[in-house]
Amino acid sequence: MKRLRAGWVVPVDAPPIRNGRVVVDRGRVVRVGPDDADAPRGTAIDLGSGVLLPGLVNAHTHLELSHLAGVVGPAPFVPWVRALIAARAGETPEQVRGAARLAIAAACTSGTAAVGDVSNGLYHLPDLAASHLRAVVFHELIGWDPERAESSLAWARARLADLPAELAAHGVEVRPAAHAPYSVSPKLLALMAAEGGPASIHLAESAAETRFLLDGGGEFVEFLAERGLGHVPFAGGARSPVAHAGACGILHPGLVIAHGVQTDATDHARLAECGVHVALCARSNLALGNGLPPLPALVAAGVRICLGTDSLASAPSLDLLAEAVELHRAFPQVPAEFLVHAATLGGATALGLADHGRIAKGTRAAFAYVAADGEVVDPFHHALSGASATGLFFE
Numbered sequence: 001m002k003r004l005r006a007g008w009v010v011p012v013d014a015p016p017i018r019n020g021r022v023v024v025d026r027g028r029v030v031r032v033g034p035d036d037a038d039a040p041r042g043t044a045i046d047l048g049s050g051v052l053l054p055g056l057v058n059a060h061t062h063l064e065l066s067h068l069a070g071v072v073g074p075a076p077f078v079p080w081v082r083a084l085i086a087a088r089a090g091e092t093p094e095q096v097r098g099a100a101r102l103a104i105a106a107a108c109t110s111g112t113a114a115v116g117d118v119s120n121g122l123y124h125l126p127d128l129a130a131s132h133l134r135a136v137v138f139h140e141l142i143g144w145d146p147e148r149a150e151s152s153l154a155w156a157r158a159r160l161a162d163l164p165a166e167l168a169a170h171g172v173e174v175r176p177a178a179h180a181p182y183s184v185s186p187k188l189l190a191l192m193a194a195e196g197g198p199a200s201i202h203l204a205e206s207a208a209e210t211r212f213l214l215d216g217g218g219e220f221v222e223f224l225a226e227r228g229l230g231h232v233p234f235a236g237g238a239r240s241p242v243a244h245a246g247a248c249g250i251l252h253p254g255l256v257i258a259h260g261v262q263t264d265a266t267d268h269a270r271l272a273e274c275g276v277h278v279a280l281c282a283r284s285n286l287a288l289g290n291g292l293p294p295l296p297a298l299v300a301a302g303v304r305i306c307l308g309t310d311s312l313a314s315a316p317s318l319d320l321l322a323e324a325v326e327l328h329r330a331f332p333q334v335p336a337e338f339l340v341h342a343a344t345l346g347g348a349t350a351l352g353l354a355d356h357g358r359i360a361k362g363t364r365a366a367f368a369y370v371a372a373d374g375e376v377v378d379p380f381h382h383a384l385s386g387a388s389a390t391g392l393f394f395e
């Protein structure tokens with residue numbers, strides 16, 4: 001049993017506690033409250049005057065792309081997608097796993113306790129299982145040719161059925177997911193929807209995607225032709241990306257959409273009504289020239305917001321708190337408390353992890369601590385001051 005004391009403890013689902021104490025035992029929180037005078041058993045650890053948060057939840061990342069850090073540089077979106085595909089052509093499982101292991105370690109060091117991790121290859125699942133990270137892995141399907149929709153789905157089903165059963169006992173769960181509406185046919189999306197998924201999709205990320213779904217034109221026409229898919233007829237549906245996803249039947253409360261940049265008030269109302277989770281990845285959006293997501297409008301509409309870093313192929317780091325800091329800088333009118341919620345409980349809710357994202361009796365004893373030099377007046381502002389978090393794990 002250990003007693004952690006900090007200048008502030010932020011349970012997230014309850015008001016912050018000045019001079020707070022968290023008691024942990026066998027990997028779980030057993031008590032949270034003020035650091036009062038009673039003297040319970042266990043080792044006392046005084047963290048200092050900073051802010052203790054629940055372990056951060058990165059709701060959208062791609063650990064398997066970590067070997068591409070600095071390889072696929074910041075670029076306009078469609079050229080970046082092309083460069084990414086070219087760079088992945090020669091990747092080996094060893095290369096993917098080696099870089100993923102380092103990325104997992106870096107994520108933990110900066111306070112991340114759980115991830116929504118998109119993967120095509122699934123090579124690094126043993127590395128996730130051996131780590132501190134609790135992981136919901138989104139097994140991502142790509143398939144634009146509707147003639148092959150059934151066979152793609154059957155292949156993915158068999159792939160997931162073949163995974164070792166012990167992964168779940170090590171905190172790794174794999175769910176079917178789709179890449180994006182310009183790479184997954186409406187037919188395949190509808191088939192996945194009929195089976196309760198997909199659990200994740202990139203949606204409303206770029207202007208090129210919006211144009212393609214509107215009238216079947218723009219940069220993705222040439223892109224698909226290059227991929228040998230020019231014969232697939234697609235005229236668009238005069239719809240926004242969110243409306244397209246709705247027409248394919250995939251908008252449901254178990255869906256995490258990444259990005260949501262190209263969205264308007266009608267889309268926001270629909271996302272809120274469907275209970276869809278939107279993982280904002282601001283630094284990736286900026287690096288790829290996609291602009292920032294309309295956070296204040298999303299918040300006003302009541303859309304369920306969480307945060308992601310996206311991959312090291314487009315973001316500078318897997319430091320989730322840095323994402324919240326970026327959004328705080330860009331949108332100071334959005335309360336800091338909202339962004340702290342998005343980085344913790346928002347992500348845990350999106351991934352369905354009931355024992356993450358808050359500090360309460362029974363939750364996992366995994367934390368992000370933001371140190372401070374002196375007394376902290378506002379714990380939410382301090383959490384987003386730009387100071388890095390440190391991960392603390394008690395297994």
Ligand SMILES: [Zn+2]
Binds near residue numbers: 060061062258310311
């Ligand atoms: Zn992504």
